[in-house]
Amino acid sequence: EAGVTQFPSHSVIEKGQTVTLRCDPISGHDNLYWYRRVMGKEIKFLLHFVKESKQDESGMPNNRFLAERTGGTYSTLKVQPAELEDSGVYFCASSQVLVVSSALAHNEQFFGPGTRLTVL
Amino acid sequence: AQSVTQLDSHVSVSEGTPVLLRCNYSSSYSPSLFWYVQHPNKGLQLLLKYTSAATLVKGINGFEAEFKKSETSFHLTKPSAHMSDAAEYFCVVTEGAGGFKTIFGAGTRLFVKA
Numbered sequence: 001e002a003g004v005t006q007f008p009s010h011s012v013i014e015k016g017q018t019v020t021l022r023c024d025p026i027s028g029h030d031n032l033y034w035y036r037r038v039m040g041k042e043i044k045f046l047l048h049f050v051k052e053s054k055q056d057e058s059g060m061p062n063n064r065f066l067a068e069r070t071g072g073t074y075s076t077l078k079v080q081p082a083e084l085e086d087s088g089v090y091f092c093a094s095s096q097v098l099v100v101s102s103a104l105a106h107n108e109q110f111f112g113p114g115t116r117l118t119v120l
Numbered sequence: 121a122q123s124v125t126q127l128d129s130h131v132s133v134s135e136g137t138p139v140l141l142r143c144n145y146s147s148s149y150s151p152s153l154f155w156y157v158q159h160p161n162k163g164l165q166l167l168l169k170y171t172s173a174a175t176l177v178k179g180i181n182g183f184e185a186e187f188k189k190s191e192t193s194f195h196l197t198k199p200s201a202h203m204s205d206a207a208e209y210f211c212v213v214t215e216g217a218g219g220f221k222t223i224f225g226a227g228t229r230l231f232v233k234a
Contacts, residue, residue, distance in 0.1 A: 004163075044224075107214045
């Protein structure tokens, strides 16, 4: 079974340019997540798709970030225009949630290798 | 509200000695708890998970963790460190109610000396 893949693995762009990151989840996984780790900081949640719908985008830093998941398969995360503080590693994860009860669900997420974004 | 605290940013052990990476959490609901490992230039790999079954969880590569509700802890241990264990380790909490919020600890970097 193929894992979560991300493209590109590295991207170096100049401030003001646009970059689009892509994530291909594990086939059949309805849940897709984006996370970001800025240098020296914690891994932070950005947003969560269930199929093609945004379930939670509370972690998106500002309106320069746009995530899409057309058709409920792969997802893209676009940064436009990029700023210096956007540099970091962007991780994608997917899962198929097993709901046990109204208060408990198992949500093992499978992570991609990440895209390292450097904004100069 | 959820939070995860990894008590040590760096841990250094000698090869063959025990490993202890500490994690405390807070959660309003029944949490699922995970430990992930990230080797240099690699993605995050699941080591083990706790999902309300046995409180002592065994994972890959000889790691295990014990869920202690009274102490709100989920420390990761291994009896004998190997050089290949040198990596960064993340304690992660997800909650089952609502939108499956996922919170990462800050990470603990494990160094293994020969």
